[in-house]
Amino acid sequence: MTLLDGSGSDGDVECRALRGRGQPNVEDDLAALPPLPEQDLCQMRAEASCGNSLVLFLIFLFVAPMQAYANTQANLTMLQRAWIFAIYAEAATAIFCLLGLMWDDPGTIKRTAENCFPLPDIVAEKLANGQSLESVGNVTGEDGRVFCIRCLVWRPDDGGNTHHCSTCQRCVCEFDHHCGVFGRCIAGDGCGGNMGYFKTLILMGVLGCGTCVSFMVVSSAPSGSYPRHRVG
Numbered sequence: 373m374t375l376l377d378g379s380g381s382d383g384d385v386e387c388r389a390l391r392g393r394g395q396p397n398v399e400d401d402l403a404a405l406p407p408l409p410e411q412d413l414c415q416m417r418a419e420a421s422c423g424n425s426l427v428l429f430l431i432f433l434f435v436a437p438m439q440a441y442a443n444t445q446a447n448l449t450m451l452q453r454a455w456i457f458a459i460y461a462e463a464a465t466a467i468f469c470l471l472g473l474m475w476d477d478p479g480t481i482k483r484t485a486e487n488c489f490p491l492p493d494i495v496a497e498k499l500a501n502g503q504s505l506e507s508v509g510n511v512t513g514e515d516g517r518v519f520c521i522r523c524l525v526w527r528p529d530d531g532g533n534t535h536h537c538s539t540c541q542r543c544v545c546e547f548d549h550h551c552g553v554f555g556r557c558i559a560g561d562g563c564g565g566n567m568g569y570f571k572t573l574i575l576m577g578v579l580g581c582g583t584c585v586s587f588m589v590v591s592s593a594p595s596g597s598y599p600r601h602r603v604g
C-alpha cells in the first residue's frame with residue numbers, strides 16, 4: 373500500500389497509525405490517531421447535578437420525618453428502631469449507588485491496540501491523506517464487527533448492543549440508554565456495567581418511600597384508637 377510509504381505531508385505520524393496490531397510502537401500508533409470526539413460536558417454536568425440533587429432531596433424527605441419523630445419520643449419500640457435503621461441503610465445504599473453511577477465506567481470501549489487496529493482501509497486512507505472522516509459511515513468488518521468512525525474502535529461482536537452515545541460521545545457496550553437525570557450512559561447486561569447501581573438506586577427510592585410512609589402512618593396512629601369496651 374502506497375500509504376505505508378509515508379509520502380504524505382505528515383507521513384511519519386500517519387504511517388505509525390497504519391501499521392496495525394502486532395507492530396512495535398503501538399503506543400505511538402494510538403497517540404497518532406485523531407482525538408476522541410468532545411463530550412457534551414456541560415449537558416452531562418447539568419444532568420448529573422439534577423440527579424444528585426434529586427437523590428439527596430429524596431433522602432432528606434424520607435429520613436428527616438422519621439428522625440424528627442424519633443427525637444420527640446423518650447422510648448422507641450424495637451420495631452420502630454428497626455424501621456429507623458432500615459431507612460438509614462437504604463439512604464446509605466442509595467448514596468453508594470449514586471457514587472458508583474457517577475464514577476464507575478458503564479462499559480466504554482477504550483482505545484487499545486486490540487480495539488483500534490487494524491484500521492479499516494477507508495479510514496487508514498483518509499487519515500493518511502489528512503482527510504476528514506465525517507463523510508465516512510461506520511464500517512462493518514469481514515468478521516461482522518462494526519468500526520465506530522467517531523471513537524475509532526472496533527465494537528465487540530455482542531449482537532449490536534454496543535452504541536455510540538451522542539452526549540457522552542463514546543461507544544458503550546450493552547448500551548441501554550443515556551440517562552438525562554444522572555448524565556450518564558446506563559449500560560450492562562443484567563446488573564453488569566452500571567446497570568446494577570441504576571436499578572438499586574431506583575429500588576432504594578421505592579423502599580425509602582415505603583419505609584417512611586409506613587413508619588409515619590403506624591407511629592402517628594393515636595394510641596387510643598383501639599376499640600373500647602363499655603364498662604358498666
Ligand SMILES: [Zn+2]
Nearest residue numbers: 520523536543
Ligand atoms: Zn463510538
Ligand SMILES: [Zn+2]
Nearest residue numbers: 537540550557
Ligand atoms: Zn451517554
